[in-house]
Amino acid sequence: MFSKDICSYCVAAKNLLNARGLTYTEINLERDHQLRADLVDLTGHRTVPIIFDVRNKTAFVGGYDELTTYL
Numbered sequence: 001m002f003s004k005d006i007c008s009y010c011v012a013a014k015n016l017l018n019a020r021g022l023t024y025t026e027i028n029l030e031r032d033h034q035l036r037a038d039l040v041d042l043t044g045h046r047t048v049p050i051i052f053d054v055r056n057k058t059a060f061v062g063g064y065d066e067l068t069t070y071l
Contacts, residue, residue, distance in 0.1 A: 002027050002039060002050040009064040010049045016064075020071060 001017075001024050003010035017024050029036045029048065039050050043060050051061040053070070061070045 001025070001052075002029050002035075002048060004028065004048045005030050007048050009047070013049045013051060013064045013067055016067060016071065022071075 053059045
């Protein structure tokens with residue numbers, strides 16, 4: 001999960017993943033503007049969180065709303 005410091009949807013996504021017993025790695029984009037730009041180019045998703053499922057084959061999930069549907 002790619003996130004930022006002040007992000008209520010990031011907190012909600014982490015809470016949902018924790019409640020489901022799923023582990024995740026969080027990468028903070030607060031200071032890495034190039035990585036943020038690269039992710040926007042790759043996914044077209046402009047807001048955080050930006051979530052990928054890497055359990056089997058890496059799949060772009062989306063943000064919090066998409067995560068609730070995905071799970």
